[in-house]
Amino acid sequence: MPTPPASRRSLVTGANRGLGLEFVHQLLARGDRVIATCRQPGRAHALNQLVGEHPGRLHLLPLDVAAPKSHAELVRELPLVLGDDDTRLDLLINNAGVLHSGERFGKVAAETLDDSLRTNASGPFLLTQALAPWLADGGKVANLSSELGSIAGKDAFRTPSYSISKAALNMATALLARALVERGIVVLALHPGWVQTDMGGSGAEVAPQDAATALLRVIQRADAGDSGRFLDRHGMPMAW
Known part of the structure; x- marks a missing residue:
């Protein structure tokens, strides 16, 4: 039987702005208890305001997704915000990401590529x-990927660090799906579209509200047969 909406618990990374912040808004609106994470909670003014508006239902915790030490600190904090030992996370949204603009072939820096891989691929995987021990059996993991990580769709040299890291995230998604299959946990790689955020820019095509609504609908409908797939915000398959 599906978990009743009022008792669902969700964790969102990179929740201080853009699509991550919109996920938090919509998860709260549907009745979830939410753990929102970002690198500098003290500067996340919109999130802190939401915490005041949703006492007991929204918790803000620090997390640098690129730092495994920060992962361990988050895990230590979870019992304090989730409560009893039987409580588990029903949804993990790996939204935090980085895009280094202005890269040119011959000038791609090793540190830029390393940062992209740590933040966009190895970070969400680790x-x-x-x-994993805190994920509910039958829960869901949503990894925010991109069409720029599609190898089949690559037709020009652009955003190499971002593209390489998102392709790696897609592989991480497939591997996590296999690792968690016996627990019925569905793992998805999702392309939100070109979203109007600080990363996407003002010329982007999709409003954050529309992207979050569509993606949450895809996540909600996904079942075991979808685990490990790469889907767009309409639930249609993306080319690897």
Whole structure:
């Protein structure tokens, strides 16, 4: 039987702005208890305001997704915010990401590529691994990927660090799906579209509200047969 909406518990990374913040708004609106994470909670003014508006239902915790030590600290904090030992996370949204703009072939820096891989690929993989004991059987993991990580769709040299890291995230998604299959946990790689955020820019095509609504609908409808797939915000398959 599905978990009643009022008792669902969700964790969102990179929740201080853009799509992550919109996920928090919509998860709270549907009745979830939410753990929102970001690197500098003290500067997350919109999130702190939401905490005041939703006492006991929204908790804000520090997390640097690129730092495994920060993952361990988050895991230690979870019992304090989740409560009793039987409580588990029903949904993990790996939303935090980074895009380094202005890269040119011949000038791509090793530190830029390393930062992209740590934040966009190995970070979400290792965080999910660390949180696995706290995920509910039958729960869901949503990894925010991108069409730029599609190898089949690559037709030009652009955003190499971001593209490489998102392709790696897609592989991480497939591996996590296999690792968690016996517990019925569904793991998805999701392309939200070109979203109007600080990363996407003002010229982007999709409002954060519309992207979050569509993605949450895809997550809600996904079942075991979808685990490990790469889907767009309409639930349609993306080319690897």
